[in-house]
Amino acid sequence: MVTQAQIWAWLGEVPDPEIPVLSLVELGVIRSVEIGEGVLVKVTPTYSGCPATSVINLDIEAKLRENGVENLRLETQIAPPWTTDWIKPEAHEKLRAYGIAPPKAGQPRCPLCNSENTTLISPFGSTPCKSHYKCADCLEPFDAFKCL
């Protein structure tokens, strides 16, 4: 019989479809794994309208099925609502290396030159979870994770 730890480990290998440097576990969207007669995975959406949500469910299912989990159920859990505080601390460094400023209260730092001299271009960016900034020192535009 498969263990909870094993399921978590497999889910830790599934990348987020929009930000592939993060796994679904690091993103904090896997809320629980329960093993009874089958496996029940509870997943929470980041933004209610995020198109990645259905892809995430599909990827979880594919990953677990390919590892032989047959009796599998996915449930959407919306309460408590997802928050960027659930993004694991080690994931912040990965985001920065990928060119996205991690969620942070106040002004984000430029992920390229680490300057704090940044300005908001638009509160909305390339995906629902990001806003768009520009660095006034290195002049590069960049995406920053919105605090939610």
Added chain:
Amino acid sequence: MFEFLLRMGDNTLVLGHRVSEWCGHAPVLEEDIALANIALDMIGQTRLWLGLAGEVEGQGRDADALAFRRDAWDFRNLLLVERPNRDFGHTLMRQFLFDLWHHERLSDLCLSEDDRVAGIAAKCVKEADYHLERSKDLIIRLGDGSAESHRKMQDALDALWPYVGEMFSDDTLDIEMNEAGIAPLPSSQRPRFDKALSATLALATLIRPESNFAQMGGRSGTHTEDLGHMLATMQFLQRAYPDARW
């Protein structure tokens, strides 16, 4: 309960669709992206409300069936949200008035005695908060902007003002929902709304119209012609090819 959930879900569905009509047409790229993102949030919120509505109804209708297979008279949205986009000023003013109301409404619903309603509200209020920050900022910048932008924003406010009263009118259903501890009376939000509105309008140098006349009917299914035209576009695919899937 079903009707109450339709009111919540239809507001975000209709406004979400309206806002999405800007996709590819907004004045600048950043606004295009912002509008598309806001529309997406609202459609996502719709899925939560209408999904629960379908469950509560128990007739096997899911969020898609409720969105795409009902006629205009079965919609329970506020008249405000079905107003056409017209120009960017109208679109922003409509959004601002809605966001201000919506944010208050959702904050109240977070305390609902129905856990499902409270759960959805807690999810949506964070997004609504973000939308309100943006629309407030733009109303101030454009209201207190050039002579032309000021005139357009004041025109938009004057034109949309008759649709504000409906957001705070109480009917039998509201009284039932209030007594059941599911949702407080819409009228109880009005003082907070007025206070926040005055603060923003003052900064935007815009004048609140004096009339208290309110166009009503959307919440009980009497809509303007504009909703029918919108649904004709929005529902076409599911009507012509029922159960079509991606």
